Amino acid sequence: MRMDTRLNSRAWRGAMVAAAIATGAALAVAGRAVAQQQNFDNVEIDTVKVRDNVYMLVGAGGNTTVMIGEEGILVVDTQFAPLSTKILAAIRALSQAPIRYVVNTHLHGDHIGGNEAIAKAGRTRAGGNVVGDLGAAATSQANVIAHENVLSRLSAPPAAGQQQVAFALWPTETFIGRKREFLFNNEAVQIIHQPKAHTDGDSVVFLRKSDVVATGDLFTTVMYPFIDVANGGSMTGEIDALNAILDITVPSNVNEGGTMVIPGHGRLSDEQDVIEYRDMATIVRDRIKEYVKRGMTLDQVKAKKPTLDFDPRYGTDTGFWTTSMFIETIYKEMVAMNPPAPAPASRGKKPNQTQKGSGE
Amino acid sequence: MDGTWQPRYHEDQPERIPGPELRDYLGLPINDAARQFADSWDPGRITLPEEQCRVHVSPYIYRGPTNLRIWEEKHPKTQDVQAIKHYHSTFEQTRTIYMDGRPHPGPNAAHTWMGFSTGRWDGDMLIIETTHLKQGWVRRNGLPMSDRAKMTEYWVRNGDLLTQIVFLFDPVYLTEPLVKSQEFVRSPRELPAQTWLWVCDPVVEIATREEGVVPAYLPGEHPFAEEFGRRWGIPEVAVRGGAETQYPEFQEVVKQAPKPAPLPPPSRGAARVTGPGQQQQQQGR
Numbered sequence: 116m117r118m119d120t121r122l123n124s125r126a127w128r129g130a131m132v133a134a135a136i137a138t139g140a141a142l143a144v145a146g147r148a149v150a151q152q153q154n155f156d157n158v159e160i161d162t163v164k165v166r167d168n169v170y171m172l173v174g175a176g177g178n179t180t181v182m183i184g185e186e187g188i189l190v191v192d193t194q195f196a197p198l199s200t201k202i203l204a205a206i207r208a209l210s211q212a213p214i215r216y217v218v219n220t221h222l223h224g225d226h227i228g229g230n231e232a233i234a235k236a237g238r239t240r241a242g243g244n245v246v247g248d249l250g251a252a253a254t255s256q257a258n259v260i261a262h263e264n265v266l267s268r269l270s271a272p273p274a275a276g277q278q279q280v281a282f283a284l285w286p287t288e289t290f291i292g293r294k295r296e297f298l299f300n301n302e303a304v305q306i307i308h309q310p311k312a313h314t315d316g317d318s319v320v321f322l323r324k325s326d327v328v329a330t331g332d333l334f335t336t337v338m339y340p341f342i343d344v345a346n347g348g349s350m351t352g353e354i355d356a357l358n359a360i361l362d363i364t365v366p367s368n369v370n371e372g373g374t375m376v377i378p379g380h381g382r383l384s385d386e387q388d389v390i391e392y393r394d395m396a397t398i399v400r401d402r403i404k405e406y407v408k409r410g411m412t413l414d415q416v417k418a419k420k421p422t423l424d425f426d427p428r429y430g431t432d433t434g435f436w437t438t439s440m441f442i443e444t445i446y447k448e449m450v451a452m453n454p455p456a457p458a459p460a461s462r463g464k465k466p467n468q469t470q471k472g473s474g475e
Numbered sequence: 476m477d478g479t480w481q482p483r484y485h486e487d488q489p490e491r492i493p494g495p496e497l498r499d500y501l502g503l504p505i506n507d508a509a510r511q512f513a514d515s516w517d518p519g520r521i522t523l524p525e526e527q528c529r530v531h532v533s534p535y536i537y538r539g540p541t542n543l544r545i546w547e548e549k550h551p552k553t554q555d556v557q558a559i560k561h562y563h564s565t566f567e568q569t570r571t572i573y574m575d576g577r578p579h580p581g582p583n584a585a586h587t588w589m590g591f592s593t594g595r596w597d598g599d600m601l602i603i604e605t606t607h608l609k610q611g612w613v614r615r616n617g618l619p620m621s622d623r624a625k626m627t628e629y630w631v632r633n634g635d636l637l638t639q640i641v642f643l644f645d646p647v648y649l650t651e652p653l654v655k656s657q658e659f660v661r662s663p664r665e666l667p668a669q670t671w672l673w674v675c676d677p678v679v680e681i682a683t684r685e686e687g688v689v690p691a692y693l694p695g696e697h698p699f700a701e702e703f704g705r706r707w708g709i710p711e712v713a714v715r716g717g718a719e720t721q722y723p724e725f726q727e728v729v730k731q732a733p734k735p736a737p738l739p740p741p742s743r744g745a746a747r748v749t750g751p752g753q754q755q756q757q758q759g760r
Contacts, residue, residue, distance in 0.1 A: 163583050173583045336622075358687055361525060369528045369566055369675055371588055371609070383585040388622075390525050391610050397689040398515065405693060419694065424512035427647040428621055 155197040160205040163383055166325045168300070171377045172205050174198050176225035180329040180377050181206055182322055184300020187215035188237070190257075191320045191329040191377075193229030196284075202229055203236055213238050216299065218306055219261040219286055220331025220379065221317045222268050222346065227261075231283035234259050260295065261286035262308045264316030268346055307363075309333060309356035313340065313379075315347025317356060321363055328363055329377040334389055336381030339422070339429045339441040340396055342448075350400050350445045351452070357393040361386060395425050400445055407449040416446055476559070476601070476630065479666060480543040480637055480659035487655075491538050495616040496703045500716030509618055509648035510715060511694050516617025519690035528675035530566040530588040532611030534626045534643045537657045541565040542666055559594060559601070564671045572603050579606050586622050601630040613643070613653060621647035635661040651718045705738045 153175075161173040165180075172179040176194030179202060188210060194202055206214070214237025219227050237257030266289045269280045295306045303323035308316075313332045320329040332341060333356045342348040360376070364386035367373035376384040402421040411419070422430060422438055430438035484491050490499075500510065520526055531539060542564035547556045561570040570589040579591050590608035594601055605626040613620045624645035631638045637659040642652045692698070704714040710732035719725050 161581060161583050163581075171583070354687065366528075369530050369568075369588075369673075370525075371530065375585070382583045385585060386525070387529070387609055388586070391622075394520070394689050397687065398691045401689070401691065402693060420511070421694070423694070424508045424515065424619075427506070427508050428623070 153195070153197075155195060155201075158198060158201065160198075160201050162205050162209070165327055165375050165377065165383060169322060169325045169327045169375075170209060171383055172202060174201065176228060177220070177223070177332065177379045178329075178377055178381075180320065180327070181209060182300065182302070182304075182325065182327075183210045183212060184302065185212075186240075186300050187213040189216040189218065189299055189304065190214060190233055191218045192220055192226040192331065192379075193217060193233045195225055195228035196232065197228075199229040199232035203233060206233075214257045215240060216304075217257050217259045218318070218320050218329075219259065219265055220320065220329065220333075221314045222261070222265045223314070223332065223343075224280075224284075226331065226379070227265075227269075227284050230259050230285075231281070233257070234287070256287075258288050259286045260288045260290070260306060262306075262316045262318050263289040263291045264314070264347065265289065268314075268316065307359070309352065309359060311347055311349045311352035312356040313348050313353060314343045319356070319360060319363070326365075326374045327377065328360060328374060330360055330379060330389075332379035333357065334360060334376065334384070334392055335378045336384060336388065336392075337429075338380070338431070338436060339399075339425075339438065340392075341436045342441070342444045344444060344447075350396070350448050354393065354396050354400060357389060357396060360389050361393060364389065395429070399425065399441075400449075403442065403445045404449045404453065407446065407453055413443060413446050417442055476545045476632055476637060477547060478545060479662040480545065481662050482537070482539075482541060482543070483658045483660055486658070487538070490614065492540070495614050496706075497616050497699050498697070498714060499616060499703045500614070500618060500720075501709070501713055502720050503613060503618065503716040504649050504651040504653055504718035504721060505613065505618060505716050506648060506650050509613070512619045512648070513614075513617035514697050514700070515691050515694050517690040517692055518617075522680045523689070524677040524679055527677040527680075530568060530611075531615070532608050532620060533568075533570055533589045533592070533605060534608070534620060534624065534641060535612050535615070536563055536565065536568065536588075537639055537641075538655070539565055542662075542670055543659060544671070562671070565673055566675075567671075567673045579604075590626070599631065601628075603628040603630070613645070613648065619648055621645050623647050624649075637661070651721075701735060702738065705735045708734045708737060710734055 155175055158175040163171040163173065165171055168183045170181045172181060174194050175198060177192050179194055180191035182189040188206065190206070193199070214233065217230060217234050217237070219230065234256040239254050239256065239258050241254050266286050269285050273279045290306065293308055297304055302325060305321040305323060306318045307321060308318050317331055317333055319331065319333065333353065340350070340353045342350050342353060364374035364376060366386045370387045372385055374386060376386070376389055378384055399422055403416055406416045406419060406421070417439065422442060426438055432438065489495070498514065500513065521529060530536070537543070544562040546560050548558045548560060549555060550557050556574045558574055559572040561572070562568070563570070566588070568589055570592065572592040572594040574594050577593065579593065584591075584607060586607045586609045588609050588611070590605040592603050592605040594603045605628070608620070608622060608624055608626070610622045611620045612618060620643070624643060624647070626644070627642040629640040638656060639659070640654070640656045642654055643649065644652050703709070704711055710729055712732045713720055713725070713729050719728070
C-alpha cells in the first residue's frame with residue numbers, strides 16, 4: 116500500500132472517479148477514442164492486498180481484482196486501454212504466472228478498456244480438438260468472460276454518430292442464465308448475473324475460498340448508484356443486486372471483515388459498507404416511490420429533497436451523474452411501475468409502503 | 476495507562492445510559508443532512524439481522540457502558556512501545572494505537588469500527604489521530620457520523636482518574652468539530668472473564684417483514700417529532716441542534732424562544748403522542 120499525496124486529495128480523486136465512470140459509460144457506446152481524450156500519464160496504480168492471493172488494483176478506471184494461484188491469474192475488470200501497461204506491470208509485480216481469465220462485471224469502458232492488452236498478455240488452457248481446429252488462436256490469449264448481455268450490447272450496431280466498440284474488447288466467452296462457475300486455483304469462482312441493475316449485464320464475481328466479492332459498479336463508495344437506463348439498468352434491480360451481495364457476504368467480527376468486497380470504484384469494503392449503501396439506496400427509492408403514489412410531480416419530488424441526508428456523501432451537482440439525474444431516474448421508474456390509478460380503483464386499498472409517513 | 480478502567484457517567488448521563496431521546500440534537504454541530512438522516516431514522520432498522528450486531532465506532536464507543544482494558548505492546552528486543560491496545564468489553568472491540576511512527580494507510584484501504592490510529596506523547600498527554608472509520612453515530616438516535624470522519628484524542632491520567640477529550644471532524648455531517656470528554660476510574664481489581672464478553676448472534680426478529688425492507692420514516696413525517704421538545708419544554712430552535720447550540724450565549728436565544736406546548740398526560744391505553752403520522756404508524760406496525 117502506498118501513501119500518495121495526490122491520491123489523498125479527495126477532490127482530485129472524486130473528479131477522477133467521475134471522469135472515469137463518465138468516460139467508461141461513454142466508451143460503451145462511443146468507442147475507445149473517448150478514453151484517448153483523457154490523460155492517464157500521471158495515474159499510478161495502487162495495489163491493495165485483500166487476501167494472501169487476492170489484490171485490488173486502483174487506478175483511474177473501475178477497480179481491478181487479481182486472484183493468483185498455481186494455475187495462473189484471474190483478472191476482474193481491466194480499466195482503460197491506456198492504463199494496460201501499468202495494470203500489467205502491477206500484476207507482474209505480484210506474479211509471473213500466466214493470466215488465464217479476464218472477467219468483465221459489465222460493459223462500461225472503464226472496466227473493459229484494457230481487455231485486449233491484458234487478455235493478450237495471457238494464455239488459455241486448451242487442447243485436443245480445440246487446438247486442432249483453431250490452432251494457436253485457441254490459446255493465444257486469456258478467456259474474457261462476461262454475461263451474454265454485455266456482448267449483445269457491445270456488438271450491437273452503434274447509434275448514429277457513434278463508433279462501434281472494438282471487437283478486441285468484446286468478451287470471448289459469455290454465459291446466459293443465473294451464473295457461470297468453475298474451479299480455478301483450487302477456488303470456486305462464481306460469476307453471478309444481476310439482471311437490470313447498473314446495466315442489464317452486471318455480474319458479481321465471488322471467489323468463494325478467498326471469501327472476496329468483486330461487485331463492479333453495483334456497489335461503489337464514491338457516488339450514488341449510476342443507473343444506466345440506456346443499457347438496461349434499473350433502480351429496482353440495483354437494490355436487488357445490493358441485497359444479493361449481502362446474501363453472499365458474512366462478517367467475521369461483529370459486522371466487520373469476513374467477506375471482503377471490492378467495489379467498482381472506491382476503497383476496499385466489507386458487508387457493513389454494503390449495508391450502508393443498500394440502506395441509502397432503499398430509503399431514497401422508497402421515499403420517491405411514496406411521493407409518486409401521492410401523485411407528486413418530479414419538481415415536487417425534487418423540492419422534497421429526498422436525498423438531502425446522503426448528498427454530502429454521495430451527491431454532486433456536476434458531471435455525468437448528478438443528484439438531480441439520480442432522483443429523476445428513480446422517479447421515472449417509479450411512475451412506470453406505479454402509474455397513478457383512477458380514484459375509484461384505489462379507494463379503500465391499503466398502500467404498500469415501506470416508509471411510514473402521514474399518508475395523504 | 477495500563478490496567479482496567481471503568482467509565483463514570485455523570486457527564487451527559489441521559490444520553491449515555493438510558494439513551495438519547497429521538498430528535499434530541501441539542502448541543503451538536505450538525506448540518507441539515509444530519510438532521511434529515513436522524514429525522515428519518517427508525518430504530519426498527521436495527522432489527523434487521525444484518526444490522527443487529529452493529530458496533531459503535533471509536534469516537535462513540537467510549538461513551539457507553541464498557542469495561543476498558545489498556546496495555547502496551549513492546550518490541551521484544553528493544554522494549555520500545557510499538558502500540559497501545561484498548562480492549563472494550565462492549566462489542567468485544569480491540570483497538571490498536573500504533574506508537575512506532577508508521578503512516579496511516581492510503582485512501583483505498585478498508586475502514587473499520589475502531590479506525591486506524593497512531594499516537595504520540597506530549598509530556599504526560601497521549602495524543603491519538605484516527606482515520607479510516609466506518610460510518611457510525613454522532614448520537615445513537617439516528618444522528619450519523621460518516622466514514623470520512625477523523626478524530627483527535629487527548630488522554631491524560633491523574634492518579635486513578637483517566638480523562639479522554641475527543642475532537643471529531645466530519646466534513647459530511649458536522650459544521651464544526653464536535654468536542655466531547657469522558658472520564659474513567661481505575662478498577663482496583665481484575666474483572667471476571669465474562670464481563671469482558673459481548674456475544675451477538677443475529678436472528679430474524681420480525682417474521683412477517685418482507686425481504687428488502689429498510690425501516691425509515693419519510694422526511695418531516697416522524698410521528699414523534701415533537702415529543703422531546705414538548706416533554707422538556709425546550710424550544711424547537713434548540714432541539715434541532717447546530718453549532719450555535721454548543722455555546723453559552725445560546726442560552727439567551729433559548730430564553731427568548733417560544734416554548735412548545737407541553738405533552739398531555741398519557742391516559743390509560745392511549746398513545747403518548749397524537750398528531751400527524753401517528754395513525755399511519757400504528758397501521759403500519
